[in-house]
Amino acid sequence: MNSDLDMPDAGISDASTADERAADAVWQDDVRAGVRHVRDLNSLPLSPAERAAAQQAAAHHKVRAPKPYLDLIDWNDPHDPIRAQVIPSPAELVATEGELDDPIGDHDFSPVPRLTHRHADRVLLFPTYQCAVYCRFCFRKESLTSIGRGYTREALEPALAYIAGHREIREVILTGGDPLSLPDKALGEIRAGVEAIPHVRLLRIHTRVPVALPSRVTAGLVKALQGRLMVTVVTHFNHAREITDATEGACRTLRQAGFVLLNQSVLLKGVNDTVEALEELCRELMYRLGVKPYYLHHGDLARGMAHRRTTIAEGQALVSALRQRLSGICNPTYVIDLPEGGGKVPLASCAIEGRDGETWRIRGQDGEVRAYKEVVGAR
Known part of the structure; x- marks a missing residue:
């Protein structure tokens, strides 16, 4: 099993200044000091039974966690929310009827290698199938474990040609694998390749790097991503314990670069499935x-x-409670990514209780149902 990240010392050297080389050395050391192979589980404070079970599960899905992320784990708590996300569990070996190898239909909508075109105006582009951290709940775990390929310019040429040939595409989403696990030179090449296509206007990057490996967010990384395109970085924080001084600094660097920052979380039983955890x-x-x-x-x-x-009902109850506790700007949209390429669909409970002509019955945040009569101009 290949466990090497696409780091500069693994094939691409791009540091151009002493400061950039020093910054690269920090995040590379953070990777090396963490868990990179199944055998590295032996260094963790697990019981012999836990270690044996974890090693068995890790054989079915890659294991990796940089040292800064591992340092967040309270090893005295078997239900620690960080531990639950990255340490293999024997429960992963239990396949349940209805579970899928390709839960959202990536492969069915892949006209060329390393690209998924599910929605008309945007595509997913997979520069690498490697990550800085391997999440146990990953919906692409089958692809990441079986493919394990890193970045090459040649591998992306068919995908870039496809994007250039489809003028309806306005947005390119870098995903994978984690695109920010790539070195700066590779990121600059990818950005330049995408922005050379005139009809593309926005580059979106989905990443757990600011969460699990914040030292990777360097001035060199920012410079590699800046150009003609608007840039949106979608982070993946699942629990408030993941928010630290280091992650705050990484996000500040990205904000000050002019990038739009969004977050998508996964609702995980035993990790963040309480209103208190999601509120914080x-x-x-x-x-x-x-x-x-x-x-x-x-x-x-x-x-x-x-x-x-x-369950979906449990999720609906949680987001309904959040609406009562948080400012609108702090509320995420609860969605399901439907199988077979059905896309993301909102799951929030509907507040509309009924309608009689122009009068609607709508339940307020206080639970009371009120009548709302539409008043519009002549048509």
């Missing part, structure tokens, strides 16, 4: 990090993840 997370994202809570995802049908999925 969403408030701190907006007020401390300047990151807009964007989506709260219902758990995808990834194999071996039944033990982390809530």
Whole structure:
């Protein structure tokens, strides 16, 4: 199993100044000091039984966590929310009927390698199938474990040609794998390749790097991403415990570069499935990090993840309670990414109780149902 990140010392050297080389050395050291292989689980404070079970589960899905993320774990708490996200569990070996290898239909909408075109005006582009951290609940776990390929310019040429040939595409979403696990030179090449296509206007980047490896967010990384395109960075914080001084600094660097910051979380049983946990997370994202809570995802049908999925009704109750506690700007949209390429669909409970002609019955945040009569001009 290949566990090497796409780091400069693994094939691409791009640091051009002493400061950039020093910054690169920090994040590379953070990667090396963490868990990178199944055998590294032996260094963690697990019981012999836990270690054996974790190693068995890790053989089915890659294991990796940089040292800064591992340092957040309270090893005395078997239910620690950080631990639950990255340490393999024997429950992952239990496949439940209805779970899928490709939960959202990536492969069915892939006209060329490393690209998914599910929606007319935007595409997913996969520069790498490697990550800085491997989340146990990942909906692409089958692809990431089986493919394991890193970045090359040649590998992206068919995808870039496809984008250039489809003028309806306005937005390119870098995902994977984690695009920010790539070195600066590779990111600059990808950005330049995309922005050379005139009809593309926005580059969106989905990443857990600011969460799990904040030292990777350097001046060199920012410079590699700046150009003609608007840039949106979608982070992936799932719990307020992931918000630290280091992650705050990383997000500040991205904000000050002019990038729009959004966050999508996954609703995970035993991790963030209480209104208190989600309230703190969403408030701190907006007020401390300047990151807009964007989506709260219902758990995808990834194999071996039944033990982390809530019911839809439980999720609806949570987001309804959040609406009563948080400013609108702090509230994410609760969505499900439907199988077979059905896309993201909002799951929030509807406040409309009924209608009689121009009069609607709408339930307020206080629980009371009120009549609202539409008043519009002559048609």
